[in-house]
Amino acid sequence: MADPLHNEMPPSSLEARDLEHLLHPTTNLQQLHREGPFVHVRAKGAYLWDNQGNQYLEGLAGLWCTALGYGEEELARVAAAQMKKLSYSQLFAGRTHEPSILLAEKLKSMAPFEVGRVFFGLSGSDANDTQIKLMWYYHNAIGKPEKKKIISRLGAYHGATIGSGSLTGLPPFHKSFDLPIKEVLHTDRPHYYRDGQAGETEAQFRDRIVANLEDLILREGPQTIAAFIAEPVLGAGGVIVPPHGYYDKVQALLAKHDILFIDDEVICGFGRTGNAFGAQTMGIKPTTMSLAKALSSAYQPISAVLIPEFMYEPFIETSARNGLFGHGFTYTGHPVCAAVALRNLELMEERDIFAHAAKMGVAFQERLALLADHPLVGDSRGRGLLGGLELMADKDTKTAFPPAQQVGGHCADRCIAHGLILRNIGDILAICPPLIINEDQVDELFSKLQRGLDDTLSWVTRAAA
DSSP, rough: OOTTOOOOOOOOHHHHHHHOOOOSSSSOOOHHHHHHHHHHEEEEBBBETTSSEEEEEESSHHHHHHHTTBOEEEEEHHHHHHHHHSSOOOGGOOOOOHHHHHHHHHHHOOSSOOEEEEESSHHHHHHHHHHHHHHHHHHHHOTTTTOOEEEETTTTOOSSHHHHHHHHHOGGGTTTTTTSSSSEEOOOOOOOHHOOTTTHHHHHHHHHHHHHHHHHHHHOOOOGGEEEEEEEOOOOOOOBOOOOTHHHHHHHHHHHHTOOEEEEEHHHHHHHHSSSSHHHHHHHOOSSSEGGGGTTTSOOOOEEEEEHHHHHHHHHHHHHHHHOOOOTTTTTTTTHHHHHHHHHHHHHHHHHHHHHHHHHHHHHHHHHGGGSSSSTTEEEEEEETTTEEEOOTTTTBBBBOOOGGGGHHHHHHHHTTTTTEEEETTTEEEOOTTTOOHHHHHHHHHHHOOOOHHHHHHHHHHHHH
């Protein structure tokens, strides 16, 4: 296979025109200008093709989102039909339309907790931004205006707006953007492999970081804290699976101090972790929930915030006093997005996608665990069809590679050279294939990943010689 990352770029090429005109999100811009962009031109099922004719197995579901894979004609048909019938309708000022109503009903019937109302947006970022505003609005409405702080975790990813970017606990999303805002606090990430102390068991680590969380709550004052937000399994922070019992202890602590639980299911929702929702996999009983990504399998941009009725009820009087409920977007409940998301969820049911994903997740996790024996792999972890490999210079002493060496990036490039797309988060390889992946494709994925790791081991060995 030709190396797609180091081709010459004629001035008229898409690569050159990209570098002249686009500002890329979540990208090392210096590296982009040195190496050039990677151009996708078409995709079908679990595969993509670039503009050099190379085929790739999709190992990251786009950005954790293409649950039903690519080129699903039924979703294209529904989108076209809705565009012809009602291409746009707002939800402002009491207007409504059938696709949003039906989708809200569907989500309420699927959710693992008692949902009162559904608010629609376009992305996981705006969903979590909305969560902050709703927490503030609710506590103002019930006469507790001092309860404004939201506790997130280091290593978490909750979005990139001012609010959701503050919830995110990753330094590049804060540096030079003057984030986080003062109402957002961060506590320990539940990453035993990297953050456990010498001689500390996983249970002792769990208890220590939960105690740290309570110390933070008491230091700030429970009366000032509105909510705690968490991804059931942390995604873009490195596919971190919290220790057993972690959420039980966290939820007991939150209940003790009258703090609500925001469940960010943007990555984990809709079958990714082996259950319909990550909350079910990890034993979470949320107060509210954020959804996006697999909600439409990325065929249309849409997000949803699910809240209980007890939160909605005081909104009614407050909105009358203020003149209106002053939050929403032009495309809130966009009928095309809602229609596609609804049909996406119906297809998941009709095709029994959650059960298929759970079955493939068993094979996926077995193959992932075997890679723990590779000389470069310090830790392998995951749930369902979500996995991470943490690369180490010395796995026995947990010595990391120097960041400047970019070992994870090199390994991701070698996987691309072998026809596999995945994502490196520093020296962690994140793997998240479409839920439609089959057994042969699971084998293909891990065979190509093995070759990428072996190439990287040879490269590291040569560099050390």
